[in-house]
Amino acid sequence: KSRPVFSSMCCVNNVRRKWKEFEKSLGYAEEGLPSLGGDPDWASYTLGVFICLSCSGIHRNIPQVSKVKSIRLDAWDEAQVEFMACHGNDASRAKFESKVPSFYYRPTLSDCQLLREQWIRAKYERQEFIYPEKQEPYSAGYREGFLWKRGRDNGQFLSRKFVLTEREGALKYFNRNDAKEPKAVMKIEHLNATFQPAKIGHPHGLQVTYLKDNSTRNIFIYHEDGKEIVDWFNALRAARFHYLQVAFPGASDADLVPKLSRNYLKEGYMEKTGPKQTEGFRKRWFTMDDRRLMYFKDPLDAFARGEVFIGSKESGYTVLRGLPPSTQGHHWPHGITIVTPDRKFLFACETESDQREWVAAFQKAVDRPMLPQEYAVEAHFKHKP
Numbered sequence: 001k002s003r004p005v006f007s008s009m010c011c012v013n014n015v016r017r018k019w020k021e022f023e024k025s026l027g028y029a030e031e032g033l034p035s036l037g038g039d040p041d042w043a044s045y046t047l048g049v050f051i052c053l054s055c056s057g058i059h060r061n062i063p064q065v066s067k068v069k070s071i072r073l074d075a076w077d078e079a080q081v082e083f084m085a086c087h088g089n090d091a092s093r094a095k096f097e098s099k100v101p102s103f104y105y106r107p108t109l110s111d112c113q114l115l116r117e118q119w120i121r122a123k124y125e126r127q128e129f130i131y132p133e134k135q136e137p138y139s140a141g142y143r144e145g146f147l148w149k150r151g152r153d154n155g156q157f158l159s160r161k162f163v164l165t166e167r168e169g170a171l172k173y174f175n176r177n178d179a180k181e182p183k184a185v186m187k188i189e190h191l192n193a194t195f196q197p198a199k200i201g202h203p204h205g206l207q208v209t210y211l212k213d214n215s216t217r218n219i220f221i222y223h224e225d226g227k228e229i230v231d232w233f234n235a236l237r238a239a240r241f242h243y244l245q246v247a248f249p250g251a252s253d254a255d256l257v258p259k260l261s262r263n264y265l266k267e268g269y270m271e272k273t274g275p276k277q278t279e280g281f282r283k284r285w286f287t288m289d290d291r292r293l294m295y296f297k298d299p300l301d302a303f304a305r306g307e308v309f310i311g312s313k314e315s316g317y318t319v320l321r322g323l324p325p326s327t328q329g330h331h332w333p334h335g336i337t338i339v340t341p342d343r344k345f346l347f348a349c350e351t352e353s354d355q356r357e358w359v360a361a362f363q364k365a366v367d368r369p370m371l372p373q374e375y376a377v378e379a380h381f382k383h384k385p
């Protein structure tokens, strides 16, 4: 199984040296973050980079640019070994990632296939980070085009015109091509975009959320072309970046980049009861987005039935496993109680592992001290009926 692949002895030491460097810089394997438990035993012998198993599958899809071999299992000739030895991941990054815009999303191993594949295509196939003029689709500050948008009432996807303008700080969409007034104006200030292929049922499915009257609204969109939807995603991040640079002039790029888009801390079904805690528990879809716990009747609802703000322990928020002893009416056995300064929220999970994951997600929010602007968000929640 482990027969030596780098057959030429004179080259083996070169490659070993490269390999050692690579292991040190595994943090920058293809996706930009550690290949957690990933197998780094692969290499592109046309690009001269060591890659993990997951990325090797993507490289195989672009054979005109990248040819992949297993380091342990395939045969290598001397010229290929030499090529690996004088290239390697650091050199590749210096070339192919020399001009990645700071707002551009660098996927990690936990991201969806689409984001990882488009990153690799953008980098090697289209060479967008060598030639900045190729970045126009997401860095021009303006973008318009048609996307498939899920209808609110019947769940059918319909083609809609979308316009993103950085100058107006808004993303709009129109129900008719010749319509003067947009159907919705989504402020960049409060907008988030996150890929949700499983929930939306399309490998390119993107969930966009925004605030309307302080409540969260969802839209679900996709484009058949993977490059197009990822360009939209990065155009939205670019617009957020621009907005935040103006809003927080002293902040560094490193401060702003984590705020451009958020993945949810956790999503899934739980049962909940109402404020009196006498009515029966109902199964609802929950989304934990930063400090907002939202619940929906259906995972693809346009707006949340309710939202709970989860503050910090210093502000009187606590998460407990289990339910108060007198609690009745839940079908699922694994309870969670969230204590806020105003009331208790009771939930029930179907499995113990669900309960553990939800408690961990809530605890994360409770353990993190609140930022000044989060007190304002909390205040909005308190004034809700």
Ligand SMILES: [Zn+2]
Pocket: 029, 030, 031, 035, 038, 051, 052, 053, 054, 055, 056
């Ligand atoms: Zn990888």
